[in-house]
Amino acid sequence: MSRPAAAPEKAPAAPARAYDIGLLVLRLALGLIMAAHGTQKLFGWFGGGGIDGTGQFFAATGYPSPRAFAVVAGLSETLGGLGLALGLLTPLAAAAVAGTLVNAISVKWGGGFFAPQGVEYEILIALTAVTLALTGPGRIAVDRLLPWLRSHRIAYGVAAIVLGAAVAGVTLLLRH
Known part of the structure; x- marks a missing residue:
């Protein structure tokens, strides 16, 4: 009787810490950039x-x-950016950023795709925010301290993005 062939060994997965650190870096970069843009609008900074x-x-x-x-x-x-940087109410923070960027894309739409006149920068920011809403903030985040957000659920991310898109849509309807 022959023995079944052994399953090929899989490479070990990257430790969860690597993903958490990667999400932290992404959240900090996007969040602080967006907060800076918000303070330009609010305070002239x-x-x-x-x-x-x-x-x-x-x-x-x-x-x-x-x-x-x-x-x-x-x-x-400002608040969406700070929320992302801290990992606080991440799906809502991401939706605030993405919704704002939908409006920015609409304003710049006629300038083509490539920066500086085009919309590539705004699309990248909006989709990065959507990604964070769907993935969650990782374990290095304030959300981990909130009992109802300890385990990220994709439904939270999807619901937040739908809310952000709806508010952006209403804003765009009011614009015209």
Whole structure:
């Protein structure tokens, strides 16, 4: 009687720590960049226009109540960015960032694909935020301390992205 052939050995999977560190680096990069963009809109930091300058831009691109939309965009970017950086309410933070970027893509749409006039940067940011909403923040995140978010569920990510897309859609309808 012959023995069954042994299954080929699989390479060991990367330790979970490597994934968690990778997600932390991604969250910090995206989150802090978005928070900086938000503070440009809200406070004029980092060479931004503040509420007045951002409001003027929003008025020129067809948004009603441009100062109010400047505040909404600034808060979405700042709070969403900080939420991503901390890994706090990650699906909602990611949805805030992605929804804001949907509007940015709409504003820049006629400029082609490639930067600086095109939308490639905005698409990359939006899809990175969607990815974080779906994967979760990893174990090095404040979400791990919240009992109801300890185990990331894809349903949370999907629901948050649907919410972000719906709010972005309503915002775009108001723009025209």
